[in-house]
Amino acid sequence: MIIAATVLETAHGKFRVSTHGVEGSPERCLTMSQGDLSEPGTVIRLHSSCIFGEALLACDCDCGPQLATAMQEVNRRGSGAIVYLYQEGRGAGLDLKIEGMERQRLRGINSYQAYDSLGLPRDLRDYSLAGEALNDLGVAKAVTVMSNNPTKLKALEELGYTIQSQFALSYEVSQRAYDYLLMKQVEGDHSLDFGKINFVG
Template identity: 80%
Template sequence: MIIATTVLETAQGEFSVSTHGTEGSPERCLTISQGYLGAAGTVVRLHSSCIFGEALSACDCDCGPQLATAMQEVDKRGSGTIVYLYQEGRGAGLDLKIQGMERQRIKGINSYQAYESLGLPRDMRDYSLAGTALADLGFAKTVTLMSNNPTKRSALERLGYVVESQFALSYTVSQRAYDYLKMKQVEGEHSLDFDKIDFVH
C-alpha cells in the first residue's frame, strides 16, 4: 500500500515520490516516478540504497551516477519509475557492508570475496517489496528494465512481470570504480558495456 506521496523538484526533473509498505510490517521502499505507468513497456529500475555512493560521493562505486542517470532517463521518456529499496550492502546492512569494505581495504580482495570471508552470501537482497510498490502504482505487467544486473530481471520475472527489453545505463564515474565494475561484469555476470561508461580521474 502507498503510505505517503508528494511531488519533488530535482536536478533531473519533477517526480512523484511515494513510500510503500505492507500491512503489519515496518519495511518500506520509495518510488520515484513520472507520467502514466500502465502502458506496456514502461521503464523501471530496481535500485538499492548506497549511502556512500549517493550521499558521500564515494569514488569506488557507481551507485550515485546510476541513480542520477536513471532519473534523467525517466524524465526524458516522460514516464517510468525507480523503485528505491533500502538494501544497503546488497542486503547485508550498513554494519556488515562497512566490515566487508574494511576487509577489502586491508586484504586487497574484492567485495564478493570480502562477504565470503565474513560468512555471508554475495547478495542477500529481497525484491518482494518492489512488487508491492509496482502494483500500488498500477504498473504494466510488461516492462523495460534499466539495469545491467541479471538478478533484477529474474526478480521481476518471479514477481510476475515480463521484461520485454533490458538496457544498461550510460553514465560518468570515477576511474577508481573500474575494478569494482569489472568484478561485477566477470564474477556477477552483469551485462556492463564499458563503451557506454565514461571513466574520469
C-alpha cells in the first residue's frame, strides 16, 4: 500500500514520489514515477540503494550514474517508474558491505569473492516489496525493463510481469567502475552493452 506521496522536482524532471509497504511490516521502498503506467510496455527500473555510489560518488561504482540516467529516461518518455529499494550491498546491509569492501582492499579480490569469503550469498536481495509497489502504482503487467541484471528480470517474471523488452542504460563511468562492470558481466552474467557505456578519466 502507499504510505505517503508527493510531487518532487529534481534535476532530472518532476516525479510523483511515494513510499510503499505492507501492513504489519516496517519495511519500505520508494517509487518515482511519471505519466500513465497502465499502458503495456511501461518502462520500469528496480534500483537498489547505494550510499557510496549515489551520495559519496565512489569511483568504483556505477549506481549513481545508473539512477540518474534512469530518471532522465523516464522523464524523456513522459511515463515510467523507478522502484528504489533500501537494499545496500545487494541486500547484505551497510555493515557487511563495508566489511566486504575492506576485504577487497586488503586482499585484491572482487566483491563477489569478498562475499564468498564472508560466507554470504553473492546477492541477498528480495524483490517482493517491489512487486507490491508496482501494483500500488497500477503498472501494466507487460513492462520494458531498464536493467542488465538477469536476477531482476527473473524476479519480475516470478512476480507475474511479462518482460516485453529490456535495454541497457547509457552513461559514463570511471576506469575503476568500468572494471567493476566487467566483473559483473563475467561473474554475474549481466547483459551489459559496453557500446553504451562511456569511459571517462
